[in-house]
Amino acid sequence: MIMRVLGEGQFEVAEADLNRLNQLDDDLLQAVEAGDEAAFRSALGTLLAAVREVGTPLPPESLEPSDLILPDAEASLEQVRELLRDEGDGLIPGLPE
Template identity: 75%
Template sequence: MIMRVMGEGQFEVGETHLNRLNELDDELLTALESGDEEHFRRALVELLGAVKTFGTPLPDDSLEPSDLILPDVEATIDQVRELLRAEGDGLIPGIPE
């Protein structure tokens, strides 16, 4: 799965890591619902860090379409809420059963 982190490029992340990314996404949703800025910031940094850790960066000149677009680390709670409205159920999709 190719994930674009706004302002940082694309990362190819294997499906084996999607469960962990979903856990981090759930934590981000919890932080958004609580409105706790510190919790939100921590959760966003952890999610984006995991994408970069588990993912392989694609070259800047790559023309691969992104499966997901994630906010940058500086995104506000309101900006991420807007993304979630557009995406639906979190930023990272669940694995089909």
């Protein structure tokens, strides 16, 4: 799966890592729903760090379509709230059961 982090670029992430990322996404969703700015900042930073850790950066000249687009680390709680409204269940989908 190819994930784009706005302002940073694209990362290829293995399917095996999606459950972990989805759990971090759930933490982000809870922080946004609670309106907790500190928890939101922490959860967003942790999610983006995990994508960088498990993902393989694609070259900047690569023109691969992104499967998911994640906000940058400076995104506001309200901006992420809007993204979550558009996506429904979070920014990163869970794997089918």
